[in-house]
Amino acid sequence: MDTTEFRKRGKEMVDYIADYFEQLEERQVYPDVEPGYLRPLIPDSAPQEPEGFEDVLKDVERIIMPGVTHWHSPYFFAYFPTASSFPALLADVLSGGLGCIGFSWAASPACTELETVMLDWLGKMINLPEEFLAGKDGEGGGVIQGSASEATLVTLLAARTKTIRRVQSENPELTEADIMSKLVAYASDQFCATLGTTPCCSFDRLLELGPICNKENIWMHIDAAYAGSAFICPEFRHLLNGVEFADSFNFNPHKWLLVNFDCSAMWVKKRSDLTNAFKLDPLYLQHCHQESGLVTDYRHWQIPLGRRFRSLKMWFVFRMYGVKGLQEYIRKHVKLSHEFENLVLQDKRFEICAEVTLGLVCFRLKGSNELNEALLKSINEARKIHLVPCHLREKFVLRFAICSRTVESVHIQFAWKHISELATELLNA
Amino acid sequence: MDTTEFRKRGKEMVDYIADYFEQLEERQVYPDVEPGYLRPLIPDSAPQEPEGFEDVLKDVERIIMPGVTHWHSPYFFAYFPTASSFPALLADVLSGGLGCIGFSWAASPACTELETVMLDWLGKMINLPEEFLAGKDGEGGGVIQGSASEATLVTLLAARTKTIRRVQSENPELTEADIMSKLVAYASDQFCATLGTTPCCSFDRLLELGPICNKENIWMHIDAAYAGSAFICPEFRHLLNGVEFADSFNFNPHKWLLVNFDCSAMWVKKRSDLTNAFKLDPLYLQHCHQESGLVTDYRHWQIPLGRRFRSLKMWFVFRMYGVKGLQEYIRKHVKLSHEFENLVLQDKRFEICAEVTLGLVCFRLKGSNELNEALLKSINEARKIHLVPCHLREKFVLRFAICSRTVESVHIQFAWKHISELATELLNA
Structure with a gap:
């Protein structure tokens, strides 16, 4: 061709x-x-x-x-949203066409530098503390990872290296293996400190966890994979309070900020914590600027060596929507989830199972797990809409997540009418 | 928009x-x-x-x-190639448009099923032993990873889990921590068994390594990131002999097989080795077919949860080039590297530093490392072509990699004339 x-x-x-x-x-x-x-x-x-x-x-x-x-069907209410927008698609065509592999600054300077600046833009949009930004000569900064799992793994490895070095400097008689065998990672049943859990979009209390971590020299990583996008709206920013205690923070613009998958944004207060853990320098990857202190070589910030030019899609989306456009988008989804919540609340056969904070509604029929499993089965078998369930304290719960870019009130009303009719059929059977 | x-x-x-x-x-x-x-x-x-x-x-x-x-400039001879082709770009537009996240079969059945079949197609193209293929009811199979590093990490973790379970079943008195502290991973100075190393495209001797690994119950992983694409040509397939001893094998179609980044193909003989190490099953990711034995849930095969519809670009490339077209492409690159090798050999000031097997020529001026560093500097500063160096047994060596899809003899001739003139200037200075 x-x-x-x-x-x-x-x-x-x-x-x-x-x-x-x-x-x-x-x-x-x-x-x-x-x-x-x-x-x-x-x-x-x-x-x-x-x-x-x-x-x-x-x-x-x-x-x-x-x-x-x-x-991206407006009848898709399963899992969490995955982003899709035309500006991101256009940027991906450009990224694919250029086809550069940005593992070092020299491998394509624009690829590295735009990424650093876009992570600063995004950090400012959610009002992250200055320490997490790269700025012109900061010690922190952001990077695009492929997924929140990779971000967690990377920070876990960085925390391990940092802790081993600290303990070793305080106790020179200990070997790395001695220290390694005593390391502990604390996590909730959703792992690490989480803002917006997958089952029910609950929030850990950063203002309680943070000071303890800081006092005990524990690396604190915060995962806000889904919820993070909402923090661009001032009315939701309070959910991020306490991030100032963290060492690293991550959320996925590829979920709810219209930047197509994959684009998981991660920031650290000290970039040296990452590069100390991952630095890999064979001659064929070195370049004359790398020791200047002026450049970022993102291969030291991640598991893979290769990386695509993913910041282009952040740039296209942020500019072509504007912050106001993105805020409107988030607010529309939150409004639709409350619309659905209200429909559920008006039907005495149903109950809401977790506080509705953002775009997720957890609900169920008052009754047994089997009854709710049967309801979900009939919903998904009818193929009109698509939902997935979760467990909340042993209860089988239906999750209704606002997902599609094009979903409107009419689809919410349709979905509820449909669920309600299937419930009636089931209860009359 | x-x-x-x-x-x-x-x-x-x-x-x-x-x-x-x-x-x-x-x-x-x-x-x-x-x-x-x-x-x-x-x-x-x-x-x-x-x-x-x-x-x-x-x-x-x-x-x-x-x-x-x-x-993708025909004057780019640095690192190794990264794939770029129009069929892959078209497929990526489609993948972005559909924007499905294939972490389970149910999350988008086509995404999972096409991937399994494409990895079978590709496995057959390089004549992988039947055990590595999924077929209709095989125990093996392939998966797309983001990079060879991820493939190595995934197989390392799978090998660890498998070994711990084996040792524990033989020695029930040992704890997991006891066993963990005694585990050893063997690697060359390029890590794991490698076909086509990055510095000089050398090959490990699988036929010697393989039987030892099998006898000693050592998981053998083979990384042929760059070289693997060449195995679609019968005349290069012998370089893969011994793969039959391996537990897992990986190469990157995103390097040399015209499938744009990222697309790192990995196969295992026993898919259960991966799923035993990675299985993660919260209710919201479960689906009614998952215990049927009929479906693949690729989230159990990798570090991230999310995954794009990357097999589309394999499908588009394989069909629109055909196996013959892809073989021609590989052969053209190998021919061009030998053309460059011959130009170097005809100039007595230079020497070839490693056997030229595929598309990489390692060469240097006979003389000091400083002299060769100066030559590389003048080449890259002139900005006409781009190369990177490597170290081979303490020697500073220039790597000339055939990279671009559109590179032709005329560019090779130009590059050599240019290098030769800069060498003359340098030696006369």
Whole structure:
């Protein structure tokens, strides 16, 4: 395929995606396929000779689409949102086209420098303490990780290295293995300090945990994977109070801030804590500026070596929505979750199971777990909307998460009417 | 931005990328910017009000492009190649548009099932032993990781869990901590068994290592990050002989097989070794098919929870190039590296420092390390081509890697003439 054909096919693909979004509401949100459906539909092995784009695109509709769960359908209320916006899609096309691998400053200076500045922009948007920002010559700074799990792993390893060195400097007679065998990591049943847990969007009390961690020399990492995006709204920022005690903080703009997956933002107060743990310097990765103190080599901040130019999509989204546009987006979702909450509260057969703070409503029929399992089964089997459950203190609970960029009141009303009718059928059965 | 504007802007972006590739040869391969160049060019914080796409795109040319290292320029010979092809770019647009997160089968069945089948296709292309394939009911199978580092980490953790369980079943009196403290991982100075090392593309002797590992119950992981793509050509497949002794094998189609980053392919003989180490099952991630034995939940195969629909780009590339097209591509690169090798061999001032097997030539001026450092400096400062060095047994060596999809003999000839002239200047200085 040469550039002439790419121009043609690229534009066809853009139209395909635009059509997809325009017709998304008509597609069944959850697929009908059974495990193993795909293998019989395609050949056993790759073709020897090239095939045309048109044949491949035809197969997307025939083979792929019947097996897709439509995460961006306005009838999708499962898990948590995953971001999708047109500015992010456009930026990803650019990122893919440039195709640079930013493991060091020299490997593509723009890739590293835009990332550092975008993490500062985002840190300011949520009013993070100055110490977490890179600024012109700060000791802290931000980095894009692939996921909150990777951010947790990276900070855990950094905390381990830092603690071992501290203990060793205080007790030179101890070996690394001695110290390692005594290390302890504290976590809640959601792990590490969490703002906005997955089951029910609950919040740990940072103002109580933080001072203890600081006093006892414990590295404090805060994971606000879903909830973090809401902190760009002043009325939700108080949920982040106490972050000033933390060593590291992480949330996922790829969940609720319209920056397509993957984009997990992580900040540390001392970047040297990361580079001490991860520094890897074979000659082929070195460059003349690396010891200048002026540059960031992000390979020392993460598990993988390679990295894509992901800050472009933050830049496109932040500029093309503006902070006000992003705040409106968050507020719309929170408003819709309260709309659903109110519908549930008006029906005496149901109960709300956790405080509704952001875009998640946990609810259930008053009654047994089996009854609620049956309700969820009938909801998901009807294929009109899609939800997933959770356990809250042994209770089987339905989670209703506001997810889609295009979800409106009409979809909330439809979903509730549908759930309510299925409940009636179930209770009358 | 609505779908109407996305159609317009998406097509403009496709044209921008096509233009970029058409004019890439004229762009300076390595940028002139100094550390910190970008921050003064953009505002301190995100705008409150939305800006237009045109303003953003103008800034791409003004702010980003001056700081880009052009990895796909035909004058880029640094590191190893990173893949770029139009079919992969098109597939990534589709993947971004669908925006599903395939952590479980149910989260998007097509995402999981296409990945399993594509890893089978690719495994067959390199003639991996049947045990590594998923097939209809195999015990093995493949998965896409983000990078070879992640693949190594995942297999290391799986090996640890497997070994602890084995030792514990043989010695029930031992605790997990007892066993853990005695575990040993063996590695060469490139870590784990490696086919195609980064400094000089050397190969470990699998046929010697493999039987020892098997006899001693040692998990053997093979990393062929760069070289693996070449195994689709029968004439290079012998380099993989001995893989039959391995427990896990990994290479990066995102390096040399035209599947854009990230796409690191990893196979295991026993998928249960991974799922035993990583299984994570909160209720909100469970689904009714998961205990059926029929489905794969890839969240148990990796560190992150979320995952993009990356197998689409394998599918598009394999079909639109065909195996023959991909073989031709590999062979062209290997031919070009031998062309460069021959040019070096004809100049008695230079020496070749490692056997040229695939697309990498390690060479140096006969003389001191300082002399070769000076040569590399003058090459990179001239900005006509871009190379990086390595150390081979204390010697400072220049690496010439065939990287770009569009590199041809004319660029090799130019690069050599340029290097040769700079060497003359240096030796006459």
